[in-house]
Amino acid sequence: xxxxxxxxxxxxxxxxxxxxxxxxxxxxxxxxxxxxxxxxxxxxxxxxxxxxxxxxxxxxxxxxxxxxxxxxxxxxxxxxxxxxxxxxxxxxxxxxxxxxxxxxxxxxxxxxxxxxxxxxxxxxxxxxxxxxxxxxxxxxxxxxxxxxxxxxxxxxxxxxxxxxxxxxxxxxxxxxxxxxxxxxxxxxxxxxxxxxxxxxxxxxxxxxxxxxxxxxxxxxxxxxxxxxxxxxxxxxxxxxxxxxxxxxxxxxxxxxxxxxxxxxxx
Amino acid sequence: xxxxxxxxxxxxxxxxxxxxxxxxxxxxxxxxxxxxxxxxxxxxxxxxxxxxxxxxxxxxxxxxxxxxxxxxxxxxxxxxxxxxxxxxxxxxxxxxxxxxxxxxxxxxxxxxxxxxxxxxxxxxxxxxxxxxxxxxxxxxxxxxxxxxxxxxxxxxxxxxxxxxxxxxxxxxxxxxxxxxxxxxxxxxxxxxxxxxxxxxxxxxxxxxxxxxxxxxxxxxxxxxxxxxxxxxxxxxxxxxxxxxxxxxxxxxxxxxxxxxxxxxxxxx
Numbered sequence: 114x115x116x117x118x119x120x121x122x123x124x125x126x127x128x129x130x131x132x133x134x135x136x137x138x139x140x141x142x143x144x145x146x147x148x149x150x151x152x153x154x155x156x157x158x159x160x161x162x163x164x165x166x167x168x169x170x171x172x173x174x175x176x177x178x179x180x181x182x183x184x185x186x187x188x189x190x191x192x193x194x195x196x197x198x199x200x201x202x203x204x205x206x207x208x209x210x211x212x213x214x215x216x217x218x219x220x221x222x223x224x225x226x227x228x229x230x231x232x233x234x235x236x237x238x239x240x241x242x243x244x245x246x247x248x249x250x251x252x253x254x255x256x257x258x259x260x261x262x263x264x265x266x267x268x269x270x271x272x273x274x275x276x277x278x279x280x281x282x283x284x285x286x287x288x289x290x291x292x293x294x295x296x297x298x299x300x301x302x303x304x305x306x307x308x309x310x311x312x313x314x315x316x317x318x319x320x321x322x323x324x325x326x327x328x329x330x331x332x333x334x335x336x337x338x339x340x341x342x343x344x345x346x347x348x349x350x351x352x353x354x355x356x357x358x359x360x361x362x363x364x365x366x367x368x369x370x371x372x373x374x375x376x377x378x379x
Numbered sequence: 380x381x382x383x384x385x386x387x388x389x390x391x392x393x394x395x396x397x398x399x400x401x402x403x404x405x406x407x408x409x410x411x412x413x414x415x416x417x418x419x420x421x422x423x424x425x426x427x428x429x430x431x432x433x434x435x436x437x438x439x440x441x442x443x444x445x446x447x448x449x450x451x452x453x454x455x456x457x458x459x460x461x462x463x464x465x466x467x468x469x470x471x472x473x474x475x476x477x478x479x480x481x482x483x484x485x486x487x488x489x490x491x492x493x494x495x496x497x498x499x500x501x502x503x504x505x506x507x508x509x510x511x512x513x514x515x516x517x518x519x520x521x522x523x524x525x526x527x528x529x530x531x532x533x534x535x536x537x538x539x540x541x542x543x544x545x546x547x548x549x550x551x552x553x554x555x556x557x558x559x560x561x562x563x564x565x566x567x568x569x570x571x572x573x574x575x576x577x578x579x580x581x582x583x584x585x586x587x588x589x590x591x592x593x594x595x596x597x598x599x600x601x602x603x604x605x606x607x608x609x610x611x612x613x614x615x616x617x618x619x620x621x622x623x624x625x626x627x628x629x630x631x632x633x634x635x636x637x638x639x640x641x642x643x644x645x646x647x
Contacts (some may be wrong), residue, residue: 116462117459117462117463121455121459121462122459124455124456124459125456125459125460125463125469128452128456128473128528129472129473131525132473132476132525132528132529133476135484135487135488135491135525136476136479136483136484136487138487138490138491138497139483139486139487139490142490149495150490150493150496151490151493151495151496151497151500152495191390191391191394192391194387194388194390194391195388195390195391195394197387197388198387198388198391198392201387201388211395214395214399214400215395215399217399217403218398218399220578220582220630220634221627221630222582222583222585222586222603222626222627222630223583223586224586224588224602224603224606224607224623224626225406225586225606225623225626225627226402228406228606228610228616228619228620228623229402229403229405229406229623230398230402231610232402232405232406232409232616232620233397233398233401233402233405236405252394252397252398255391255394255398259391309478312480313478313480313481315481315482315589316586316588316589316603319589319607319611320607320610320611329480329482330480330481330482333480333482333483333486334482334589334593337482337485337486337489337593338592338593341489341490341493345483345486348483349479349480349483349486349487352479352480352483353479356475356478356479357475360471360475360478364471
């Protein structure tokens with residue numbers, strides 16, 4: 114195909130700038146000593162200091178990370194077991210039904226997931242707070258783990274397992290020394306996706322969080338509803354740097370280990 | 380594959396029953412309950428009243444506009460990206476903003492569209508009076524399009540990337556103009572990517588409630604806003620569930636319509 118034309122390059126540049134402008138706009142004003150996002154008075158780090166001095170905010174930040182790590186871990190275990198279970202199903206129709214059920218939570222609108230989980234937790238008596246948030250994050254992360262692990266299992270050569278069995282490996286050995294190492298990049302990618310789902314979620318958490326427990330997204334929402342505070346800008350500065358590091362780190366790691374690419378995130 | 384692993388399956392099946400089947404069943408069940416927990420069809424009757432239908436139609440219209448503009452911006456981007464030298468790297472750079480917390484990006488637009496924000500400052504240079512752009516349809520649609528663009532770029536880029544280049548050369552050799560080649564060859568062959576792009580934009584656009592609250596004030600009410608309103612403000616779970624049932628039905632219909640397999644995205 115032809116090379117990138119001048120107007121084409123210009124168009125790409127414009128979209129590129131528009132995509133990043135709001136983020137840099139936020140970060141730029143996080144250094145503003147005036148209290149607004151309009152006129153830059155002078156450089157200050159006070160808003161960053163405010164983030165780290167605010168114990169409540171730090172607790173929320175830690176909660177968010179804790180929920181992400183824990184839910185990611187549990188969802189990865191459940192999802193990997195699920196994917197292994199799915200490939201062991203022989204009947205094609207049953208397998209497709211399970212896969213469709215698996216994908217329901219991926220395609221469902223967040224509001225519906227949040228609302229239905231709220232009903233569920235209220236009925237079975239789970240108190241709204243840390244537990245309900247953690248359980249919902251596990252619940253909506255499981256299907257993406259399955260989808261990341263499944264292709265690895267399907268591309269695996271069945272004769273590897275036969276060979277291991279012939280050579281005297283027990284079922285357990287086959288699992289821990291053949292299957293799990295083989296699908297490990299998929300598991301890793303699944304865990305990573307579960308983390309980002311959890312960190313990014315607002316709507317579901319908003320429904321099931323109750324009073325007293327909050328994650329970063331929910332907190333930013335209530336701060337933003339109250340108006341502009343440059344503390345939020347400082348948070349975005351921190352979040353941007355962390356996100357960049359994680360994405361770039363993941364990109365290089367995946368380039369080496371050929372895991373399913375992040376593009377499944379669609 | 381000779382894996383025998385029925386035992387591993389139990390926790391996963393429990394997950395499906397508890398968090399996939401049960402919630403759907405509960406929403407359907409609750410949609411038939413009134414505020415006192417008695418069986419009723421009033422919620423459905425209510426949904427077909429003029430006020431709700433108008434809201435649903437408006438929500439559709441907004442979601443349609445958001446999807447259309449997102450597609451119009453994202454397709455050329457995806458197309459041009461396939462022509463860049465380090466296309467994977469550029470793709471990643473275009474996608475990174477989608478990894479930044481959604482709430483933060485939305486918050487940025489509160490400042491950008493504000494009365495004293497940069498857009499108004501820019502317009503003032505040309506002698507326009509500052510106007511309140513926040514809480515308008517324009518600001519709502521712009522913010523939503525901004526948020527969905529990376530999600531639309533990805534599937535389209537993937538289908539363009541898979542496109543066999545020789546087909547394009549063949550078309551050109553046979554005398555097709557650039558536009559004809561695009562219309563008759565490139566676009567039809569990438570329509571699957573466009574469909575998945577539409578899927579990951581349209582349904583989330585119908586159910587947005589955070590952006591409507593923050594950027595559109597309470598002027599724009601989407602189906603998502605209505606559900607949130609019923610569940611968390613009015614505490615009318617019955618009515619909220621009824622709207623949720625319709626949202627799910629619309630989702631199923633649109634998935635049949637776009638004809639792609641279940642694959643979606645989650646954007647607040």
